[in-house]
Amino acid sequence: xxxxxxxxxxxxxxxxxxxxxxxxxxxxxxxxxxxxxxxxxxxxxxxxxxxxxxxxxxxxxxxxxxxxxxxxxxxxxxxxxxxxxxxxxxxxxxxxxxxxxxxxxxxxxxxxxxxxxxxxxxxxxxxxxxxxxxxxxxxxxxxxxxxxxxxxxxxxxxxxxxxxxxxxxxxxxxxxxxxxxxxxxxxxxxxxxxxxxxxxxxxxxxxxxxxxxxxxxxxxxxxxxxxxxxxxxxxxxxxxxxxxxxxxxxxxxxxxxxxxxxxxxxxxxxxxxxxxxxxxxxxxxxxxxxxxxxxxxxxxxxxxxxxxxxxxxxxxxxxxxxxxxxxxxxxxxxxxxxxxxxxxxxxxxxxxxxxxxxxxxxxxxxxxxxxxxxxxxxxxxxxxxxxxxxxxxxxxxxxxxxxxxxxxxxxxxxxxxxxxxxxxxxxxxxxxxxxxxxxxxxxxxxxxxxxxxxxxxxxxxxxxxxxxxxxxxxxxxxxxxxxxxxxxxxxxxxxxxxxxxxxxxxxxxxxxxxxxxxxxxxxxxxxxxxxxxxxxxxxxxxxxxxxxxxxxxxxxxxxxxxxxxxxxxxxxxxxxxxxxxxxxxxxxxxxxxxxxxxxxxxxxxxxxxxxxxxxxxxxxxxxxxxxxxxxxxxxxxxxxxxxxxxxxxxxxxxxxxxxxxxxxxxxxxxxxxxxxxxxxxxxxxxxxxxxxxxxxxxxxxxxxxxxxxxxxxxxxxxxxxxxxxxxxxxxxxxxxxxxx
Numbered sequence: 001x002x003x004x005x006x007x008x009x010x011x012x013x014x015x016x017x018x019x020x021x022x023x024x025x026x027x028x029x030x031x032x033x034x035x036x037x038x039x040x041x042x043x044x045x046x047x048x049x050x051x052x053x054x055x056x057x058x059x060x061x062x063x064x065x066x067x068x069x070x071x072x073x074x075x076x077x078x079x080x081x082x083x084x085x086x087x088x089x090x091x092x093x094x095x096x097x098x099x100x101x102x103x104x105x106x107x108x109x110x111x112x113x114x115x116x117x118x119x120x121x122x123x124x125x126x127x128x129x130x131x132x133x134x135x136x137x138x139x140x141x142x143x144x145x146x147x148x149x150x151x152x153x154x155x156x157x158x159x160x161x162x163x164x165x166x167x168x169x170x171x172x173x174x175x176x177x178x179x180x181x182x183x184x185x186x187x188x189x190x191x192x193x194x195x196x197x198x199x200x201x202x203x204x205x206x207x208x209x210x211x212x213x214x215x216x217x218x219x220x221x222x223x224x225x226x227x228x229x230x231x232x233x234x235x236x237x238x239x240x241x242x243x244x245x246x247x248x249x250x251x252x253x254x255x256x257x258x259x260x261x262x263x264x265x266x267x268x269x270x271x272x273x274x275x276x277x278x279x280x281x282x283x284x285x286x287x288x289x290x291x292x293x294x295x296x297x298x299x300x301x302x303x304x305x306x307x308x309x310x311x312x313x314x315x316x317x318x319x320x321x322x323x324x325x326x327x328x329x330x331x332x333x334x335x336x337x338x339x340x341x342x343x344x345x346x347x348x349x350x351x352x353x354x355x356x357x358x359x360x361x362x363x364x365x366x367x368x369x370x371x372x373x374x375x376x377x378x379x380x381x382x383x384x385x386x387x388x389x390x391x392x393x394x395x396x397x398x399x400x401x402x403x404x405x406x407x408x409x410x411x412x413x414x415x416x417x418x419x420x421x422x423x424x425x426x427x428x429x430x431x432x433x434x435x436x437x438x439x440x441x442x443x444x445x446x447x448x449x450x451x452x453x454x455x456x457x458x459x460x461x462x463x464x465x466x467x468x469x470x471x472x473x474x475x476x477x478x479x480x481x482x483x484x485x486x487x488x489x490x491x492x493x494x495x496x497x498x499x500x501x502x503x504x505x506x507x508x509x510x511x512x513x514x515x516x517x518x519x520x521x522x523x524x525x526x527x528x529x530x531x532x533x534x535x536x537x538x539x540x541x542x543x544x545x546x547x548x549x550x551x552x553x554x555x556x557x558x559x560x561x562x563x564x565x566x567x568x569x570x571x572x573x574x575x576x577x578x579x580x581x582x583x584x585x586x587x588x589x590x591x592x593x594x595x596x597x598x599x600x601x602x603x604x605x606x607x608x609x610x611x612x613x614x615x616x617x618x619x620x621x622x623x624x625x626x627x628x629x630x631x632x633x634x635x636x637x638x639x640x641x642x643x644x645x646x647x648x649x650x651x652x653x654x655x656x657x658x659x660x661x662x663x664x665x666x667x668x669x670x671x672x673x674x675x676x677x678x679x680x681x682x683x684x685x686x687x688x689x690x691x692x693x694x695x696x697x698x699x700x701x702x703x704x705x706x707x708x709x710x711x712x713x714x715x716x717x718x719x720x721x722x723x724x725x726x727x728x729x730x731x732x733x734x735x736x737x738x739x740x
Contacts (some may be wrong), residue, residue: 001053001693004059006482013051018067024142025082033078037073043070048434054591056604056727058692062592091099113560135166142168146484151477158589159470161446161582162477165524167220171488173718175221175296176406176440176502179426181229183211183500186427190214190495201269202263205276209283211725215501216287216295218395218493221441222406222719224298228317234273234314241268264481270317277321285330295720300403302348303360304382312414319363320349323377326711327370330712332676339674339713340719345370345377346403349662353606367442368654371670372647375713378639378669381662387630391434392417402436404667407718408578409637411439412571415518418737423504423513438502438521442570443481445474446525446577446585449553450606456596468725473525478522482570486512498538518571523636524561524734527552527586528606530613535600542626543610553608554633561636573636578611578717583608584728595596603735604728608717610634611641614732620644620739622659630666639718640668641740647672653740671715671736677702678709685713688734695730 020221022040035043038289043520047066051058064087071080114288142165143152164174181213187196198204208225215223226435240264249256284297301319306312329337347367353360367377385401391414394400401515404410422429424438447470490497490505497505503514514520533541533550541550554574561572580588583605590601607613610630612623620642627640647654647670654670661668675686680702689698697706697712713722714733725733 002295179438347377451530
């Protein structure tokens with residue numbers, strides 16, 4: 001059995017260390033108040049049993065809490081007091097070098113928590129280590145000097161989570177929708193070099209990848225681009241190729257048959273589209289940004305975003321090529337085609353691609369085929385977005401359809417009524433048109449709903465009282481995020497604030513005017529709705545008798561956000577948090593604070609956002625319909641999923657699900673498995689097995705457990721992860737049941 005030390009490294013559990021620690025505290029009290037050797041052994045054995053039954057790899061801090069409880073249970077209060085004093089003295093000794101220890105342990109690659117902190121980062125790589133080192137220093141500064149102590153304490157206790165504390169010391173924002181259209185059409189500047197409007201589709205794709213890399217290096221969250229912004233350059237290339245073909249014919253002294261010329265032009269154009277899309281797909285996968293990972297980028301595919309029927313047909317060609325190349329995948333180091341993590345693809349289901357009699361239905365069939373093999377694209381329903389995302393003056397059914405920022409964070413609809421009067425000085429401003437590209441999110445703070453419930457001890461009045469107290473704590477933390485960005489000069493990230501990605505502000509100008517009026521959002525995240533409702537009502541939130549309580553919790557958070565927005569003119573918005581590593585942290589904190597409660601704290605994870613619990617038996621259609629109501633109450637970000645088996649031979653079933661998504665839910669994805677063992681060539685599902693209390697990945701064909709020679713792709717929290725996960729998230733992945 002392994003335990004996690006304070007520096008994050010894993011070691012074998014050693015009962016003798018517990019016995020020695022209790023014996024040391026025992027020796028400091030009068031003989032009449034001491035524990036007997038048998039009692040010391042009894043206490044230590046109880047601690048070992050608790051560790052074995054914890055459901056996760058326990059930390060030293062958790063073990064010390066267990067030791068205290070065991071000594072107290074034996075009524076040896078003086079010994080317990082001595083043990084507490086010993087812990088306090090040791091804590092003081094560690095205060096000066098905790099950060100040093102963490103940095104040294106991650107450099108030596110023995111920090112287990114860091115190794116599994118982010119499923120898209122390889123912590124053995126120098127660039128990743130450099131980012132983590134800077135992050136530890138930044139986190140230390142943040143917790144000691146920049147945040148109120150009440151926020152720090154609540155974060156450390158798992159009562160709330162202050163996201164991305166390792167980037168807070170810098171004046172950086174979270175995620176955004178890149179105004180790629182403005183940058184390509186009106187030019188930009190990258191690393192001091194003027195980039196003018198491209199003269200071909202392939203050049204536009206090349207510039208887009210450079211923009212993606214630059215944007216990713218100047219923020220810490222996800223970004224999204226739209227293929228629509230590349231579509232105009234298809235016609236640019238078409239005309240350029242036509243001129244070249246006609247020139248070649250003239251040089252040869254031949255006659256130009258118009259029909260034959262068009263055939264040659266379209267053939268060469270298709271080839272250029274293939275090369276351009278390949279540039280984006282491969283560059284995004286292979287680029288390494290300054291934070292040591294591929295850019296967290298989402299590519300949006302929305303036919304009705306095109307400005308003319310001609311442009312829509314060109315956009316369809318780009319979408320088709322994007323799907324074909326993603327279906328193929330990328331080659332791993334062994335030369336085998338595997339599923340890449342990025343870019344994330346989102347495909348919009350709309351009137352002209354959802355039924356067999358529509359002109360672009362062939363694209364939806366191709367998308368379904370790609371999803372069945374590679375887990376992307378994910379799907380947005382234009383129909384449902386038109387119902388839910390209403391800018392000023394719009395009616396249900398006539399709203400806006402736009403992409404999320406990264407994996408799930410959604411901007412609030414444009415409440416200005418005039419495109420924010422071009423407050424960002426964008427070069428492609430259209431008066432009166434709702435604005436989305438160029439907007440961003442300021443940051444996220446998440447409330448642990450399970451802790452609110454458990455702290456109330458099932459007292460309803462106390463629950464709402466504690467809930468309000470915790471929400472105010474989140475409000476304080478969110479205002480810290482806002483105020484950290486306030487006063488930021490555009491010079492801090494020229495690609496974002498001066499050269500079009502988000503704005504074209506003057507040098508030396510602050511970004512303050514972009515923080516108010518709804519131009520940007522700030523997110524109140526939440527996690528563990530299922531466990532919260534289960535504890536308070538005794539039932540899953542899918543139970544009709546418990547659902548109203550779940551809805552009341554959601555509405556209460558929305559009401560608070562509206563209240564804060566009215567006070568500050570800042571767009572606070574409810575966000576269904578995609579916990580990755582934090583789900584494990586929250587679970588451990590809950591067990592430490594409240595013990596192991598069956599059905600509530602007995603796992604190494606809590607449920608993401610509003611989701612149905614991963615182990616609950618429910619069919620895909622019922623799940624999507626149920627969760628659609630919670631998406632409505634998570635306007636700042638939400639995504640639902642269904643777990644499916646290998647569907648490559650049953651694409652009709654996939655199409656049925658897509659049709660259901662179009663009619664019933666705004667944003668959803670299908671999760672399948674896409675694995676490969678490099679040692680034996682097995683391409684089925686790599687399994688999760690338990691070994692000495694730890695969950696490990698194992699090839700069922702050859703027994704290979706070496707993660708360096710296993711390619712495993714799983715949907716973690718909106719994005720696909722390929723670098724494996726911590727114990728809590730791995731347990732959650734293991735517990736998932738199929739919905740189809």
